[in-house]
Amino acid sequence: MAASSERSPPPFPDSEEPELLEDSDEGADAFTGTSISEMDSLSPDTTGPPKDIFNEPPEDIFSDPLSEINSEPQKNVKIPSPGSDEAVDLFSDPLDDEADVISSPEVQNPVPDLLKEPVEAPKSDVISEPPSDLSSKPVHKNAFDPPKGAKTAVSAELFDDDDEEEDLFNEPLKGVTKKPQPSAVSGPPVNVFTEVKSEVKVKPQVKDDPTDLFAEEAVTAPATKPSVSSSSRTNGVHSEEQDIFSEATVELSLDSPRNDRKKKDAVKPSVSAPAASVASSSSKPPSKTLEELEEEESEDKFDLNISVTNPEKVGDGMNAYMAYKVSTQTSLTMFRSKTFTVRRRFSDFLGLYEKLSEKHSQNGYIIPPPPEKSILGMTKVKVGKEDPSSAEFVERRRAALERYLQRVVSHPSLLQDPDVREFLEKEELPRAVGTQALSGAGFLKMLNKATDAVSKMTIKMNEQDVWFDEKIQDVENEEQQLRKLHVMVESLVNHRKELSGNTAVFAKSVAMLGSSEDNTALSRALSQLAEVEDRIEQLHQDQAANDFFTFSELLADYIRLLGAVRGCFDQRMKAWQRWQDAENMLQKKREAEAKLLWANKPDKLQQAKDEITEWEAKVTQFERDFERISATVQKDVIRFDKEKARDFKRQIIKYLESLLHSQQQLIKYWEAFLPEAKAIA
């Protein structure tokens, strides 16, 4: 592996020929394998381009070259260049530039592995594809193959030329030449292979489309249309594929260290490679995913309505609790019926959150936080005073719980969680434990939070990703702004309540004044005015409720949600920290090894080496983890932003409409009063 990156050209041409011959037996298979692996491993980087790469070249290459290639290999070298321009950019750029250092696991590891396939396990799905396709597949991979695939007389020259032109082509071949010998025999390959297989299964479109495209192109030109449309379809699905890809690559490269195990020299390059690949994989795709997610716009509309109603006090005294009716209405097939209702108590909601955050927060999902516990408010309810404040508390909580559930199910990943489904569907839930504010679990949670906060402060992450760097800043700013806004809206609510109260008092006072007024018309007008003011008081009161429920609560929700977003960033940071720690550890182990080497203690050397490999694996693992969490967080944050914009828009419109309604009522009241005022004489 590393050796290949160090590029030892001499063996290449030599081993080339036998290899080639070997290929020609099952040549098609071998190349299918390569092509697939190539695509799989690279596609994270090339979510957009594939179309170009595959669409364009065939025309040039196929229409004329195919015929010309046979006769004139020289031209072949030239023709691919339009197609390979991009190929070079996308595929081999990193390789070219850092070819000496980088062994770029994604690109290379799969390749050799897959090249083994034909040799070892030709039965796999991957390879069991129609031969007609196979023959053409190599073509789309690197335009140079056709002669080979078609089994026309392939000369070494052709390949020589190609190699000089393109690294891309180089690698697979090199891999072919070298890999099989050392590692094909060892255990891992099987493992690797299964992984590849699964990956292949997950995203058949991408793989198939291009092959079809080329197959058909190769044979007949007119078949272009369907394949184009299908490839565009795959583009739409990218956001999901992204994940699959990254996971797939993660798994693949997880194995690679095992392959590398025997090549100690390769250690360095493989460490520095991740940095480059992180940069390339995390900086390029975002811009694409951003746009794609952007375009996706409300595509993920789902039909799932959840309402929380009928808050009901169950039990007496301090053991009393509020139970809510959770009704779901849906057409989603994942649920057993279209409408169903369950009763849940507040702690169940909290329990759901605990379960979700336990499972998903380390993945980088934004888990909507439930409403906060309020001992004071609940105690009031428990004591059973039927005063307006406790009624308001119950209503406020009910509304908050409803919004909470709606947010949970609107998260595509959380909706899939069995606990969520259970919460919505199952008649009886086991009692949620550890949700009490004043329990041992609660205390532990607090302790954990405290330690988290401390460790957060100690971590000094050197943010490499521009997107995250700015986003984190944005979220913090936004939270602050929302907090400020929230305070003001709260004061608006209070002032409006005050206004409502004062209006009521004034109305009474005016009524009194009217009663003692001796001019009948004026007296009448004054008592009318009192009535108008009474109605306005009600209006103010309603508006205050609207201020609170549609505006203030919205802001409060998003302040907490932004807190959850920051939690995701923290999770990502933690993952990064783990990776860095492992990296440091590895460094230490290496130093130790160097010392041993210098001290010439071969007995301990083996152990040190084992440790190094172990830590290398960990480093890679943690790095993958970090990458994965970064991708998830990014995706989720984008989803959240969209959701937020939609939510804000909806709520603000609702709020403005409530204001509008108030004003319209106001007009009505005053217009009714106007003739009264005019009647004073």
Add this chain to the structure above:
Amino acid sequence: MTSISEDSDKEKVRSVSVDLNHDASLLIDIPDALCERDKVKFTVHTKTTLSSFQKPDFSVPRQHEDFLWLHDTIVETEDYAGLIIPPAPPKPDFEGPREKMHKLGEGESSMTKEEYAKMKQELEAEYLAVFKKTVQVHEVFLQRLSSHPVFSKDRNFQIFLEYDQDLTVRRKNAKEMFGGFFKNMVKTADEVLISGVKEVDEFFEQEKTFLLDYSGKIKDATAKAEKMTRSHKNVADDYNHISGALNSTAADNNNSAFKKHLEKCADVFEKLRHLCVLQKVEDRVASDQELKLTELLRYYTRDIQAAKDLLYRRARALADYENSNKALDKARLKGKDIAQAEENQKQCLQKFDKLSESGRKELTSFKARRVVAFRKNLVEMTELEIKHAKNSVSLLQGSIEMLKSN
């Protein structure tokens, strides 16, 4: 402080002026006023056809203290005892805006530019409102005098209007202030004493109970209205702050490099800036309420006090008359100073009769005036409320539309 010309305000709203200038022979207005530190200088402009004035059109500078002097001299004139003397304008109160101005000066460094601008704007609006109100109450005082058949011929009043130098009325010294206070005390005690005097005239008896009742109620209503408008102002202020915060939120979101993405959210905030305009509307509602309703109530609280004073003076005269009757009886009993007592009794009766007569007229016209004033103000307020509400409606509809179309 800045000088704010009233002329600049095209839409001149008179708070309590009830077509007082119907008599074209003497028209008074205050077109301009200048605020210097704690002194307010009003420009009193008079247009007249009366021959008692040297010129038909003239303006003089007057201070608040001059108004007080005018009021006091009128009150002290015996001949006017049977008249309801227009209440003196209250002292200009720039405390609120001044305090804010102070805060503004202090917080200038700590505030953002927008906040500062916002606050300044707020302050200016408030200052203008107070200023307008002050000018109006002074104007109304003069107009009440000018429209009154007796007061308009008062010598002091004419001097006040015409004398083109500073009146430089002497401020009351401490002794006089105390004297005034003492007089007030005596009056209050006297009022209690003479309340026992049996009323002979049913009209005045009725008026008395009515005015007593009414003054209590209207005082209460005034206090409540003040509270209401104050909280309304608070709401308007909140809108203002919210729109400020929205502004900065929108600006913040706009600064972001991910403009394209955040656009939508920022857009919502951007649209919400209309709340700022809403605040202005709400503020107008509050200040119009203040001007039309609270000011009306406030004015009539004072006017009713003036009417009550009239009743007091009449009651005093009645008591005097009764006392003189007693004195006459005593004198007759003793058989000495009968002529003097008779004279005294006759004078008292005369005075009382005169007071009763003019008082009856005054109170009747007061009642009519009050009804007209209430009508005018209530109608105006209602119209303004409707206007503002309609404004808000169209504003909100526009905002909703804009949001929905996105």
